[in-house]
Amino acid sequence: MKKIITLAALFFTFVSFAQVKVLETVPVEKLGKVNNNYIQKIGDEYTVYYTIVQSDDDSTLRKFSFKNIDNAYNSLYSIIMGGFTASPLYDIKLELPNNYIWLHYTGNVVPDKATVQFMVSGKERDAATNNVSEPFVKDQINKLFQK
Numbered sequence: 001m002k003k004i005i006t007l008a009a010l011f012f013t014f015v016s017f018a019q020v021k022v023l024e025t026v027p028v029e030k031l032g033k034v035n036n037n038y039i040q041k042i043g044d045e046y047t048v049y050y051t052i053v054q055s056d057d058d059s060t061l062r063k064f065s066f067k068n069i070d071n072a073y074n075s076l077y078s079i080i081m082g083g084f085t086a087s088p089l090y091d092i093k094l095e096l097p098n099n100y101i102w103l104h105y106t107g108n109v110v111p112d113k114a115t116v117q118f119m120v121s122g123k124e125r126d127a128a129t130n131n132v133s134e135p136f137v138k139d140q141i142n143k144l145f146q147k
Helices: 002-018 072-085 138-144
Strands: 028-034 035-042 045-053 061-067 092-095 100-105 115-122 131-132
Touching: 028 138, 035 072, 035 138, 045 115, 061 072, 061 115, 072 092, 072 100, 072 138
Parallel strands: none
Antiparallel strands: 028 035, 035 045, 045 061, 092 100, 100 115, 115 131
16 A cells, blocks of 8 residues: 555656746847847847837837848848938838838938937837837947947
């Protein structure tokens, strides 16, 4: 009888440990940061967190994400930086899997003080809200993208 109880106890212990699985995790990397704005990388997906300038609620941090297919991270950086040197400055519209993003450029009298803002809207029909980021100068974009 002792052997049956011991064997049953071992069996139940084995079954209970078999219910726990160790899953592979992907490291989360926080890339560049400017004020409360930052870029986070999880595997091959990049997420840009940005602070919006006007908000009706307490949460002012928004985000948009994309996968690094065909070197999209560096392409986005190049597109943003290229917009600073355009003459005249003009807005650039980008399409991501879940969002549309307008890169809104404004220039000042001093050439190195041009700014860009992310104007993000969702692709869903009911996503009528646009989120506008705080303005970034060229050096802040370099720091945000770690370039």
